[in-house]
Amino acid sequence: MSDPPDAGGDVPVLLEARDVVRTYRLGSRRGEDPVEVHALRGVSFEVDRGDYVAIVGSSGSGKSTLLNLLGALDRPTTGVVRYDGQDVRSMDDRELAALRNGSIGFVFQSFHLLPRLTALDNVQLPLVYRASTVKERRVRALDALGSVGLADRVDHRPTELSGGQQQRVAIARALVTEPPLLLADEPTGNLDTTTGGEVMALLERFHRERGMAVVVITHEPDIAARADRRIELRDGLVLSDTRRDVGGGR
Numbered sequence: 001m002s003d004p005p006d007a008g009g010d011v012p013v014l015l016e017a018r019d020v021v022r023t024y025r026l027g028s029r030r031g032e033d034p035v036e037v038h039a040l041r042g043v044s045f046e047v048d049r050g051d052y053v054a055i056v057g058s059s060g061s062g063k064s065t066l067l068n069l070l071g072a073l074d075r076p077t078t079g080v081v082r083y084d085g086q087d088v089r090s091m092d093d094r095e096l097a098a099l100r101n102g103s104i105g106f107v108f109q110s111f112h113l114l115p116r117l118t119a120l121d122n123v124q125l126p127l128v129y130r131a132s133t134v135k136e137r138r139v140r141a142l143d144a145l146g147s148v149g150l151a152d153r154v155d156h157r158p159t160e161l162s163g164g165q166q167q168r169v170a171i172a173r174a175l176v177t178e179p180p181l182l183l184a185d186e187p188t189g190n191l192d193t194t195t196g197g198e199v200m201a202l203l204e205r206f207h208r209e210r211g212m213a214v215v216v217i218t219h220e221p222d223i224a225a226r227a228d229r230r231i232e233l234r235d236g237l238v239l240s241d242t243r244r245d246v247g248g249g250r
């Protein structure tokens, strides 16, 4: 995508992390010093609209902690996360809920589907909080399930679906609100290589067709190699941030 630089009001930066620190304080017994885990120790980068970023790094390097902060599921100990220029700290609960529910899609390794609900009801969930009619929600959820190739599985519950199908339901749920950003934490971690590749191809289609930014955590080199940009974390710091050289490009 070619973004016009400095087009007033049309800033390409979607998400910004500035000196983000996250320290977990583990519950200590009375009189003992609390144990601190320095999960992130000062992380800064920007994600543009339509970016496709892989976040890599060994287990414990802070990847999930970072993704939770980018998705406003958690707050930094110090530092700033801005979504569309707005400091997430300045948002009240209603604004945060609207951000998480409407502007950001989440996909997790273990799918996080509600087991008692059908695929259709799982996908409708993010729409329940929106001003839309029952019929409209149903139409949109059916459309989303169709777009991930599950039109014939809408009445199935998660246990009646394969892992790959469950992840596709989770993707439909993440995308049903048509968010500008998708955050995925090891989305292929529970899938075999072929199915994982299919799931990534699906995310990439939404990235291409809708210009949706994708930030995906992975420890699989094959998955990371598909992204346009690769950020490597080590011990809570950015070790490298490299953009793939597109032939003939910049």
Ligand code: ADP
Pocket: 024, 025, 026, 037, 038, 039, 057, 058, 059, 060, 061, 062, 063, 064, 065, 066
């Ligand atoms: P990754 O996703 O790269 O494996 P995490 O972000 O999950 O890494 O974890 C980074 C560090 O923070 C690890 O040392 C982990 O043990 C610790 N950690 C993660 N979540 C918590 C938590 N809720 N409470 C305490 N420590 C945590």
Ligand code: MG
Pocket: 063, 064, 065
């Ligand atoms: Mg993790």
